[in-house]
Every structure is written in structure tokens, then in C-alpha cells.
Amino acid sequence: xxxxxxxxxxxxxxxxxxxxxxxxxxxxxxxxxxxxxxxxxxxxxxxxxxxxxxxxxxxxxxxxxxxxxxxxxxxxxxxxxxxxxxxxxxxxxxxxxxxxxxxxxxxxxxxxxxxxxxxxxxxxxxxxxxxxxxxxxxxxxxxxxxxxxxxxxxxxxxxxxxxxxxxxxxxxxxxxxxxxxxxxxxxxxxxxxxxxxxxxxxxxxxxxxxxxxxxxxxxxxxxxxxxxxxxx
Numbered sequence: 279x280x281x282x283x284x285x286x287x288x289x290x291x292x293x294x295x296x297x298x299x300x301x302x303x304x305x306x307x308x309x310x311x312x313x314x315x316x317x318x319x320x321x322x323x324x325x326x327x328x329x330x331x332x333x334x335x336x337x338x339x340x341x342x343x344x345x346x347x348x349x350x351x352x353x354x355x356x357x358x359x360x361x362x363x364x365x366x367x368x369x370x371x372x373x374x375x376x377x378x379x380x381x382x383x384x385x386x387x388x389x390x391x392x393x394x395x396x397x398x399x400x401x402x403x404x405x406x407x408x409x410x411x412x413x414x415x416x417x418x419x420x421x422x423x424x425x426x427x428x429x430x431x432x433x434x435x436x437x438x439x440x441x442x443x444x445x446x447x448x449x450x451x452x453x454x455x456x457x458x459x460x461x462x463x464x465x466x467x468x469x470x471x472x473x474x475x476x477x478x479x480x481x482x483x484x485x486x487x488x489x490x491x492x493x494x495x496x497x498x499x500x501x502x503x504x505x506x507x508x509x510x
Contacts, residue, residue: 304471304472304473305324305339305341305471305472305473306365306469306470306471306472307324307339307341307469307470307471307472308364308365308366308368308369308370308468308469309323309349309365309369309370309371309372309468310365310366310367310368310369310370311323311333311334311336311368312329312331312333312334312336312349312370313329313331313333313349314349314350314351314352314356314358314370314371315351315355315356315357316331317348317349317350317357317358318330318331318333318348318349319331319343319345319346319347319348319349320343320347320348320349320372321342321343321345321347322334322336322342323335323336323343324336324337324338324339324340324341324342324343325338325339325340325341325342325385326338329349330345339384339472340384340385340386341382341383341384341385341472342382342383342385343372343380343381343382343383344377344380344381344382344383346374346375346376346377346380347372347374347380347381347382347458348372348373348374348375348380349370349371349372350370350371350372350373350466351363351370351371352370352371352437352439352440353433353434353435353436353437353440354435358371358373358437358439358466359437359438359439360397360437360438360439360440360466361433361434361435361437361439361440361441362431362433362434362440362441362442363442363468363469364395364442364444364468364469365395365468365469369468369469370468371397371439371442371466371467371468372458372466372467372468373463373465373466373467374458374462374463375462375463376462377462378457378459378460379404379406379457379458379459379460380457380458380459380467381412381413381455381456381457381458382455382456382458382470383411383412383454383455384453384454384455384456384472385411385454387452387453387454388452388453388472388473389449389451389452389453390448390449390473391446391447391448391449392446392447392456392470392471392472392473393444393445393446393447393470393471394444394445394446394458394467394468394469394470394471395442395443395444395445395467395468395469396423396426396442396443396445396458396465396466396467396468397426397439397440397441397442397443397465397466397468398423398425398426398439398460398464398465398466399425399426399427399428399438399439400425400438400464401425401460401461401464401465402422402423402425402460402461403422403423403458403459403460403461403464403465404420404421404422404423404457404459404460405419405420405421405423405447405456405457405458405459406419406420406456406457406459407419407420407447407449407453407455407456408453408454408455408456408457409451409452409453409454410454410455411454411455412455413455413457414455415454416451418449418450418451418453419447419448419449421445421447423445423460423465424443426441426442426443427441427443428440429441439466442466442468
């Protein structure tokens with residue numbers, strides 16, 4: 279095998295590896311950086327824009343939220359009836375005061391599944407996954423969320439929406455929007471993770487896009503050919 283062909287195969291293999299890693303990159307929304315103490319709307323914060331009170335610009339994930347998706351900070355310094363919000367220092371929860379759900383639009387879409395935390399101690403909650411933006415297209419998945427506990431441990435500070443439970447949603451196809459729903463002012467969501475699995479959140483890791491799978495197969499075949507030539 280000549281040197282040029284070897285170089286081509288090496289570049290191809292490295293390109294495939296890069297695509298594989300990129301496709302599995304997680305997008306984590308912990309809503310830190312937004313003014314949870316003022317119940318700031320998320321809006322375009324994760325689309326490289328601003329929250330409803332001017333916070334940002336946030337990370338550009340190509341993700342937007344409906345106007346009723348409000349952030350909320352928790353115990354001990356927050357103004358909302360929640361505590362132990364997952365997602366690390368400064369993380370906020372998201373809730374809604376109007377409508378049946380707040381909606382997350384993922385402009386470029388995503389597949390396989392995602393994971394998140396929620397607290398809903400007194401009323402039923404749900405998540406719907408849609409193939410189109412703004413709750414349109416095919417309903418890819420629906421999950422009814424079990425009631426969470428309200429055990430009043432020391433980290434909760436006597437708040438009602440605490441602790442949070444971890445859960446994941448899987449589906450087939452490409453999704454562009456998600457409804458996080460339930461009763462108004464009776465459910466909080468936090469630490470939404472798209473494209474990866476977090477500890478305690480039962481959802482499989484993201485798989486490569488079809489094009490990445492095709493290139494990965496070519497890369498494996500090329501490497502196999504290289505080994506056979508060397509053996510010969």
C-alpha cells in the first residue's frame with residue numbers, strides 16, 4: 279500500500295472518530311445564569327440569546343423555551359417553594375403559571391432520548407415528545423411522571439417541591455419539541471440533559487447520526503483493508 283493511501287485512510291479514521299465524539303456531546307440545561315429569584319423566563323437563553331429579564335447571552339444550543347417557562351431559585355436564598363435543585367451551584371428549576379405545559383424547542387432536533395429531574399409531590403405530571411416544533415408533527419413518546427416524595431430533609435428547608443427525582447425518556451425518530459407538563463404551579467423541572475446519560479437518569483446515551491454511522495462503517499472497512507495488506 280502506498281504512502282498516500284495510508285494517509286487518506288488515517289485521515290478518514292480520525293474524521294470518523296471526531297464525528298462519533300461530536301454526536302455524543304451532551305447539552306446540559308441547568309438554567310444557571312438566569313434570574314431564578316425573579317422568575318425570569320428562559321426564552322432564547324439557550325439559543326445564544328437572552329432570558330426574559332435580559333440575562334445572557336447564554337450558550338447557543340439552538341434551544342428555545344415557550345414564554346411561560348419560568349426559572350425559579352430554591353432554598354435557602356430563593357423565593358420559590360423548592361430546594362435541593364439538581365445541576366450544581368447556581369442551578370435553577372423551571373415551572374409554569376399558565377397553560378398545560380412549558381415547551382422546549384430544539385431547532386436542529388435530537389434523537390434516542392434525554393433525561394431530567396422533576397418534583398411533583400401532589401399532582402400528576404407528564405412529558406410529551408414531538409417530531410415538529412411547538413408541539414406539532416408526530417407524538418414520539420409520552421411519559422406519565424409518578425408523584426415525587428416530600429420528605430422535608432435538611433437540604434429541602436421545609437419546602438414542598440423537594441427532593442427531585444431523576445428520569446429519562448427514550449423514543450424512536452427525530453424530535454424537535456418537548457412538553458414538560460402537569461398542573462399549573464404544581465411541578466418543577468431541572469437539569470435537562472440532551473444527548474447523554476447522567477448518573478441516576480435512566481436513558482441511553484446518544485447514538486451517532488446516520489451519516490456518522492455510514493462514515494464509521496467506511497472507516498472500519500478501510501482499517502480492515504490496511505491490516506490485510508500488512509498481513510499479506
